[in-house]
Amino acid sequence: MAYKLACAETGAQCPFEVVTTTRDELIEHVKVHVQAAHPEMAGNPPSPETIDKLIHVV
Ligand SMILES: [Zn+2]
Structure with a gap:
């Protein structure tokens, strides 16, 4: 079992995906x-x- 999140699903134009x-x-x-690529989201998580x-x- 693994966990996956795709940044694009937030509506961001971003190819970031992570699986852990x-x-x-x-x-x-x-x-x-988020801190590195979306500083505007970091203040409003x-x-x-x-x-x-x-x-x-x-
Ligand atoms: Zn992203």
């Missing part, structure tokens, strides 16, 4: 990506409910 083996690891990767919808178990 744990949910916590996925969240950490996404945080780092998506809610945990929104993040849950973006995470797919693959």
Whole structure:
């Protein structure tokens, strides 16, 4: 089992995708990506409910 998130699903024009083996690891990767690539989102982060919808178990 793995966890996957595609940045494009947020509506961003961004090819970033990440797949990890744990949910916590996925969240950490996404945080780092948002800070690096989407500083405008870092000040207004998506809610945990929104993040849950973006995470797919693959
Ligand atoms: Zn992105």
